[in-house]
Amino acid sequence: MIQLLSPTNFPDYELLDCGDFEKLERFGDVVLRRPEPQAVWKKVYTENEWQKKADIIFKGRSATSGEWIKKNKNAPDRWHIEYSNPEVSIKLRLGLTSFKHLGVFPEQAVNWDYISKTIKKFKTPSPKVLNLFAYTGAASLIANAAGADTTHVDSIKQVVTWANENQELSGLKNTRWMVEDALKYVKKELKRGKKYNGIILDPPAYGHGPNGEKWKLEDHIQEMMQDVVQLLDPGEHFLILNTYSLGFSSVIVENLIKTSFPKVKNLETGELFLQATSGIKLPLGVFGKFNSL
Known part of the structure; x- marks a missing residue:
């Protein structure tokens, strides 16, 4: 739907x-x-x-x-802001960066709610969650606060440090911080035989790993999806995929998920937007998500 x-x-x-x-x-x-x-x-x-x-x-x-x-x-x-829902509460440090970002993407709050609600419904104690392209860590901290054993992966050391600051602000601990290329990390986890109850992907249109690895969404997203679904626990699981590329539609995301994970259940796809006080809507990317519940 x-x-x-x-x-x-x-x-x-x-x-x-x-x-x-x-x-x-x-x-x-x-x-x-x-x-x-x-x-x-x-x-x-x-x-x-x-x-x-x-x-x-x-x-x-x-x-x-x-x-x-x-x-x-x-x-x-x-300065700091706070986000809370009935399940969890976190604090985030904002800052004026030279590339116009502040350290948070507010439209992602829709997914934060999905993460915390889903984790709270799992019967698995301390479900394992993997957040890829994890930026300053809001989704990681939401998962952590909901009771998950959380691994946060981003290729930029400065934003991982920022995410750790957010963890301290939120009164949380024990998030596993990884400064690494997301695709390489997934392949290593596959070789190790690891499984995760939740996987969050928030890939940019373009990016670079810590050792110069190149990421281009349309060139690498199929390979990434084929790999990450193999990391999902076959029992209790959820997956969220966000894309910001102007050329990607929710139908593309739907096709990516269904061809990578044919037994998918409870699939939701659509568009994230922010509702302005002035009455206008601002579209900010598409999503696909599913869970085993």
């Missing part, structure tokens, strides 16, 4: 408006204005409203880098 999903319970985040290739967002008490390539329509709020609301504005030097300009001189470079 194809679904459109948006977070509904995230008080520390609000998409205020988006359009003209920008988005206006509130993280905690801080309002930011930054580029958004998907927002090809006109803004709903006036330019004057945008200027009044924004504490910090990202000015790009290129499509991937730039600098933050503080309109509110008291606005922080780093």
Whole structure:
């Protein structure tokens, strides 16, 4: 079944408006204005409203880098937000990076809910969860907080360090941190005969491993899917695949999952979006997920 999903319970985040290739967002008490390539329509709020609301504005030097300009001189470079649902609660440290990201992708809260609910329903004690392309670790910490034995894999040491900071902020411990190329790590785990009750994949369109390994979504995602499904515990399991590539649809994700794992049950596919206060919707990638429950 194809679904459109948006977070509904995230008080520390609000998409205020988006359009003209920008988005206006509130993280905690801080309002930011930054580029958004998907927002090809006109803004709903006036330019004057945008200027009044924004504490910090990202000015790009290129499509991937730039600098933050503080309109509110008291606005922080780093601050914390909290996310909670009926099962778990975590805290995340945000920061102004030169590549316009802050350390969290709010639309993923939909998947965080799925992770915690599914883990809580498992009968397996301390189910094992593998988070690949795991970034600053929100999904890893959600799994950890829900009671999973969690392994976090990302190729960039700095973001793994950031994820560890988030773990400390959240009052959690014992996440297994791995700075490694995701595809190589999966192949090693296959050779070791490892099994996981949950696997989360959040691959970028392009990327590099710590030793220069190249990742291109359309070239490598089929190989990755064929491998990761072999790591799934045949009893209790779940898998989530997110993709952000503009060329990928939920039907492509559905086909990837079904051809890699023909016995799939409870498959859901669709599009993640953020609902703006102004009334507009901002699409932010597609997903496929399933579980054994």
